[in-house]
Amino acid sequence: MKTNNTTQNLHHIVIVGGGFGGLRAARRLAKAPVRITLLDCNNYHLFQPLLYQVATAGVSPTDVAYPLRSIFRRQKNLEYQMADVTRVDLNNRRLETTNGKIDYDSLVLAVGGETNYFGMESVAVNGFGLKGLKDASTIRDHLLHLFEQAAQVHDPQARQALLTFVVAGGGPTGVEMAGAISELIRLVLTKDFPNHDFSQARVLLLEAADRLLAALPAGLGQATVKALLKKGVEVRFGAAVESYDGQAVQLRDGETISTRTLIWAAGIRSAALVDTLAMPQAAQRRVRVEPTLQIPGHPEVYVIGDAAYLEDKNKAALPMVAPVAMQQGELAADNILRALKGAPQTAFLYHDPGTMATIGRNQAVAWLGPLQLHGFLAWVAWLVVHIFQLIGFRNRLLVLINWAWDYFFYDRAVRLISPTEPKTPLRKMERGQIQKP
Amino acid sequence: MKTNNTTQNLHHIVIVGGGFGGLRAARRLAKAPVRITLLDCNNYHLFQPLLYQVATAGVSPTDVAYPLRSIFRRQKNLEYQMADVTRVDLNNRRLETTNGKIDYDSLVLAVGGETNYFGMESVAVNGFGLKGLKDASTIRDHLLHLFEQAAQVHDPQARQALLTFVVAGGGPTGVEMAGAISELIRLVLTKDFPNHDFSQARVLLLEAADRLLAALPAGLGQATVKALLKKGVEVRFGAAVESYDGQAVQLRDGETISTRTLIWAAGIRSAALVDTLAMPQAAQRRVRVEPTLQIPGHPEVYVIGDAAYLEDKNKAALPMVAPVAMQQGELAADNILRALKGAPQTAFLYHDPGTMATIGRNQAVAWLGPLQLHGFLAWVAWLVVHIFQLIGFRNRLLVLINWAWDYFFYDRAVRLISPTEPKTPLRKMERGQIQKP
Numbered sequence: 041m042k043t044n045n046t047t048q049n050l051h052h053i054v055i056v057g058g059g060f061g062g063l064r065a066a067r068r069l070a071k072a073p074v075r076i077t078l079l080d081c082n083n084y085h086l087f088q089p090l091l092y093q094v095a096t097a098g099v100s101p102t103d104v105a106y107p108l109r110s111i112f113r114r115q116k117n118l119e120y121q122m123a124d125v126t127r128v129d130l131n132n133r134r135l136e137t138t139n140g141k142i143d144y145d146s147l148v149l150a151v152g153g154e155t156n157y158f159g160m161e162s163v164a165v166n167g168f169g170l171k172g173l174k175d176a177s178t179i180r181d182h183l184l185h186l187f188e189q190a191a192q193v194h195d196p197q198a199r200q201a202l203l204t205f206v207v208a209g210g211g212p213t214g215v216e217m218a219g220a221i222s223e224l225i226r227l228v229l230t231k232d233f234p235n236h237d238f239s240q241a242r243v244l245l246l247e248a249a250d251r252l253l254a255a256l257p258a259g260l261g262q263a264t265v266k267a268l269l270k271k272g273v274e275v276r277f278g279a280a281v282e283s284y285d286g287q288a289v290q291l292r293d294g295e296t297i298s299t300r301t302l303i304w305a306a307g308i309r310s311a312a313l314v315d316t317l318a319m320p321q322a323a324q325r326r327v328r329v330e331p332t333l334q335i336p337g338h339p340e341v342y343v344i345g346d347a348a349y350l351e352d353k354n355k356a357a358l359p360m361v362a363p364v365a366m367q368q369g370e371l372a373a374d375n376i377l378r379a380l381k382g383a384p385q386t387a388f389l390y391h392d393p394g395t396m397a398t399i400g401r402n403q404a405v406a407w408l409g410p411l412q413l414h415g416f417l418a419w420v421a422w423l424v425v426h427i428f429q430l431i432g433f434r435n436r437l438l439v440l441i442n443w444a445w446d447y448f449f450y451d452r453a454v455r456l457i458s459p460t461e462p463k464t465p466l467r468k469m470e471r472g473q474i475q476k477p
Numbered sequence: 478m479k480t481n482n483t484t485q486n487l488h489h490i491v492i493v494g495g496g497f498g499g500l501r502a503a504r505r506l507a508k509a510p511v512r513i514t515l516l517d518c519n520n521y522h523l524f525q526p527l528l529y530q531v532a533t534a535g536v537s538p539t540d541v542a543y544p545l546r547s548i549f550r551r552q553k554n555l556e557y558q559m560a561d562v563t564r565v566d567l568n569n570r571r572l573e574t575t576n577g578k579i580d581y582d583s584l585v586l587a588v589g590g591e592t593n594y595f596g597m598e599s600v601a602v603n604g605f606g607l608k609g610l611k612d613a614s615t616i617r618d619h620l621l622h623l624f625e626q627a628a629q630v631h632d633p634q635a636r637q638a639l640l641t642f643v644v645a646g647g648g649p650t651g652v653e654m655a656g657a658i659s660e661l662i663r664l665v666l667t668k669d670f671p672n673h674d675f676s677q678a679r680v681l682l683l684e685a686a687d688r689l690l691a692a693l694p695a696g697l698g699q700a701t702v703k704a705l706l707k708k709g710v711e712v713r714f715g716a717a718v719e720s721y722d723g724q725a726v727q728l729r730d731g732e733t734i735s736t737r738t739l740i741w742a743a744g745i746r747s748a749a750l751v752d753t754l755a756m757p758q759a760a761q762r763r764v765r766v767e768p769t770l771q772i773p774g775h776p777e778v779y780v781i782g783d784a785a786y787l788e789d790k791n792k793a794a795l796p797m798v799a800p801v802a803m804q805q806g807e808l809a810a811d812n813i814l815r816a817l818k819g820a821p822q823t824a825f826l827y828h829d830p831g832t833m834a835t836i837g838r839n840q841a842v843a844w845l846g847p848l849q850l851h852g853f854l855a856w857v858a859w860l861v862v863h864i865f866q867l868i869g870f871r872n873r874l875l876v877l878i879n880w881a882w883d884y885f886f887y888d889r890a891v892r893l894i895s896p897t898e899p900k901t902p903l904r905k906m907e908r909g910q911i912q913k914p
Contacts, residue, residue: 083621083894102537107892109669119672122625122894139629188520188559192576232546235556434882438875455544456610457520457559 050075050117051380054135054144056125056313058085058108060362061345062150064369066118072377076118077144079137083108083122086173087430089362090439092213094176095303096220097184097228097455099442101173106431125151127316130338146340146376149327150369151314153346153360156307156324166286167302170213179303181457183221186300187229188457191236197298203241204299206289208281209306210247211254212397215264217303218245219400222271227401228455243272244297246279246289248306253405255359256395260405263414267399281306308360310347317341322349322357331387333372339385342375344368352390363393398422401447487512487554488817491572491581493562493750495522495545497799498782499587501806503555509814513555514581516574520545520559523610524867526799527876529650531613532740533657534621534665534892536879538610543868562588564753567775583777583813586764587806588751590783590797593744593761603723604739607650616740618894620658623737624666625894628673634735640678641736643726645718646743647684648691649834652701654740655682656837659708664838665892680709681734683716683726685743690842692796693832697842700851704836718743745797747784754778759786759794768824770809776822779812781805789827800830835859838884 051074055062058080066078084105093099112118123139128147135142155169168179183205190202207218222243230238245252245268251261252268252275265275280292281302288296309324319335320328326349329335333342333350345365350358358364368388375385394408396418404419406412413421423443430436488511492499495517503515521542530536549555560576565584572579592606605616620642627639644655659680667675682689682705688698689705689712702712717729718739725733747762756772757765763786766772770779770787782802787795795801805825812822831845833855841856843849850858860880867873 083625083892100537100539102539107669110892113668113671116671121629122622123629184520185559192558231550232544234550234553434878437878441874441878455520455547456539456542 051145052077052143053146053148053376054079054142055148055150056080056135057150057152057345058082058120059088059150059152059345059365061152061365061369061372062148063111064366065148065150065344065373066112066115066369068370068373069377070115070117072117072373074117074376074380076115077142078108078112078118078120079123079125079135079139079142080108080120081122081124081138082173084173085111085431087435088171089426089429091170091173091176092216092220094173095170095179095183095217096224097180098220099439101177103435103439103442104430105173106435111431125313128313128341130317130341133340144340146379147342148369148372148376149314149317149341149343149347150345150365151311151347152365153308153324154311155304156309157304158307160281160283162283162285163281163302163304166284167208167304169304170217171308182301183224184455184457187233187238190238191233196240200240200242201287201298202300203238204297205241205243205301205303206246206297206299207244207303207305208246208289209304210245210249210252210275211305212395214245214247214303214305215252215268215397215399217305218243218273219268219271219398219403222268222273223400226272232455242274244274244276246276246281246291246306248278248280250277253395253397256397256405256407257412260407260412260414264397264399264405267403267405267414271400271403308346314343314347317343324349324360326357326360332375332385333368333388334375334385339379342372344372350388358390361395364390367391396422396425488582489514489580490583490585490813491516491579492585492587493517493572494587494589494782495519495557496525496587496589496782496802498589498802498806498809499585500548501803502585502587502781502810503549503552503806505807505810506813507552507554509554509810511554511813511817513552514579515545515549515555515557516560516562516572516579517545517557518559518561518575519610521610522548522868524872525608526863526866528607528610528613529653529657531610532607532616532620532654533661534617535657536876538614540872540876540879541867542610543872548868562750565750565778567754567778570777581777583816584779585806585809585813586751586754586778586780586784587782587802588748588784589802590745590761591748592741593746594741595744597718597720599720599722600718600739600741603721604645604741606741607654608745619738620661621892621894624670624675627675628670633677637677637679638724638735639737640675641734642678642680642738642740643683643734643736644681644740644742645683645726646741647682647686647689647712647714648742649832651682651684651740651742652689652705652834652836654742655680655710656705656708656835656840659705659710660837663709669892679711681711681713683713683718683728683743685715685717687714690832690834693834693842693844694849697844697849697851701834701836701842704840704842704851708837708840745783751780751784754780761786761797763794763797769812769822770805770825771812771822776816779809781809787825795827798832801827804828833859833862 053076055078087104090104108120123137125137127136157164193199207214225241252264253261282292283290284302288298314327327343329343329348335341346360396406398404402416404422405414406418491514524541527541545557560574562574564573594601623639630636644651662678689701690698719729720727721739725735751764764780766780766785772778783797833843835841839853841859842851843855
């Protein structure tokens with residue numbers, strides 16, 4: 041590496057995680073007289089809001105991932121390293137990583153979230169999470185493969201299990217997945233298999249509580265239920281998953297549902313690295329941070345996004361969503377620069393830009409301040425917002441083409457089954473994607 | 478499956494393989510009063526000529542693969558099944574497949590080719606083949622990952638091994654890979670790693686004989702050598718690989734080359750299924766077929782493409798290339814229909830449409846009948862031909878966008894390292910991609 045003494049003597053900021061929060065922090069520091077190292081175990085930034093479309097063959101995995109080195113090509117004060125951070129050594133201000141030890145002067149932990157199975161090992165092993173690019177293409181391969189299998193199976197019961205798709209979790213991800221799977225079946229696969237009758241295919245959305253999209257006003261939740269029903273999705277309230285052996289979902293009320301597919305969108309928690317801080321945590325493994333995003337006793341360490349626990353002015357926990365992470369990324373960057381200048385730290389104040397979820401073709405819900413939209417208008421708003429948020433002109437263009445293609449031709453562009461992907465989630469454990477608790 | 482007695486009584490043609498040959502045969506039979514079953518273990522047709530671009534991050538895997546069910550949506554007399562054929566039972570006119578047994582009246586074996594390591598197990602295990610979509614994305618992940626590693630390694634020798642890329646085989650695939658890797662490094666990765674000096678990176682193209690592109694006139698081979706040298710590729714003639722342990726390539730003349738990357742483009746042979754025919758084979762496992770493409774004693778079985786051995790009028794073996802497969806696919810279809818009508822079979826006559834290979838940006842060679850082109854004009858011809866051959870308007874458009882992006886911005890669109898892909902080829906064997914001989 042070409043470095044000189046001048047850069048080596050600069051204040052060294054290490055940012056762990058190239059998600060929405062880490063990216064914003066890094067960008068915010070672009071012109072500061074500091075040296076930044078950005079670490080991520082993936083070489084790309086992932087646009088998570090569109091993951092469900094990768095999982096349902098709507099867009100290509102490469103359309104929602106953008107190389108971190110591309111993003112930072114022109115940012116001279118930043119060096120990206122592909123590395124897994126295994127431990128934070130607070131006392132020595134040092135990270136242990138797969139690239140060796142890395143010292144920091146300031147640290148921004150933007151490690152994001154992972155699927156939370158709440159200790160249900162059977163669900164972790166046999167169900168599908170939807171947090172990473174690999175999760176999404178594994179689901180895509182699995183869904184498409186089930187239809188290929190169903191085309192060859194004539195026993196009605198076996199066929200029913202193959203064609204029953206269960207999504208757990210009535211938040212935005214669950215709603216979007218259930219809607220997208222239903223459309224994939226009704227609009228695309230029925231045409232792909234003209235000689236086969238898939239009318240017995242069922243999509244179930246299970247929610248343990250009594251409403252969908254709990255973060256949104258009740259009216260929008262009701263509109264969502266209506267829209268999902270119209271798309272052929274069965275919505276079940278009070279349905280809590282207890283276990284899943286790969287053959288049948290066991291509900292807490294004793295009911296079982298035979299299915300080869302349980303997509304778990306009912307929980308998220310902070311990535312495990314925060315445990316090495318040995319700091320007080322709130323629910324979902326989130327680190328209790330000061331209003332300034334620092335951790336108690338270590339003002340040089342900022343935790344942001346899904347990994348941080350902070351309450352808003354109504355004492356409600358800030359949600360684990362991209363806008364919180366982005367705004368915290370910017371504040372963490374600003375607070376580091378303030379500390380360097382000896383200026384006081386600023387407390388975080390969340391400006392909620394609104395929430396949106398798409399339910400499928402022509403259908404979405406949006407809550408934008410005083411505005412509550414559902415139906416076609418909300419869907420158009422969703423499209424515009426997400427296209428503009430996608431990083432990189434090329435990705436925007438490619439996603440737009442894929443969407444336009446799907447919309448006008450009732451097709452799904454990316455209906456490929458990867459040749460050597462795991463056909464059963466059981467193999468996920470062998471591949472180290474799941475660790476036993 | 479919805480079928481009736483009328484369709485069940487139709488002559489049943491089974492086509493094994495959805496490559497160039499199988500696709501053409503199926504298409505040619507679109508209006509015939511027959512029942513067709515197309516079997517392929519992948520659910521897509523793969524546009525193999527662009528695989529090297531997937532391997533070098535130029536286009537997305539999904540851009541060069543097209544779902545077979547899309548292709549045949551409107552062909553009423555054809556049913557696609559995703560299945561692996563494990564044995565041909567000639568006497569009972571029956572296939573053993575992963576979907577059970579399938580009877581045929583006529584059979585078209587269009588099983589294509591696989592990488593031929595000529596019994597060198599060390600190369601099969603530690604080297605990279607380039608025949609399938611998975612091969613290509615494995616190479617992409619591997620190449621990009623090596624640069625991430627090299628950025629962290631300071632020992633000059635270890636670094637040199639990481640940055641030495643060896644391609645074996647001076648045919649079109651080897652030439653295209655070597656040129657594309659060199660451009661990926663010089664035009665893209667040097668900008669991705671502004672603080673790192675990759676000038677020690679080497680790309681070697683090894684050819685056991687004394688010329689490149691042996692199927693083309695000698696002048697074009699020489700132009701290719703010149704163009705590759707200009708792109709920084711070292712071309713070695715008389716360099717025969719003997720073994721590769723993942724650390725160093727051992728050449729037959731005793732030389733060793735330390736490298737983490739051996740891409741094996743020096744051999745191809747028919748897929749193993751043809752062994753179950755127990756028919757006389759020529760080199761490369763190809764089945765000796767009659768000039769009518771039938772196999773001796775079984776006029777209802779046609780073998781086409783890479784799996785078939787036939788000589789042209791000059792007693793030279795027909796090459797294992799797409800145009801041969803496509804033309805044979807059409808003839809096999811025609812001959813089946815002739816047999817149904819009691820008309821005599823027609824012998825295969827190859828019409829060579831010419832050969833092209835691209836060496837990189839603005840550089841290609843083309844041999845089109847009397848015309849021998851090299852340089853920019855050949856490159857434009859290559860672009861036009863390949864864009865028009867790509868199946869599906871959408872794929873054409875997306876590839877064009879990716880290419881234009883790369884061309885004007887000196888970028889590579891798809892520089893993603895898949896998170897859980899094997900980082901070392903050793904894992905290929907665990908995953909069953911390679912079988913021990």
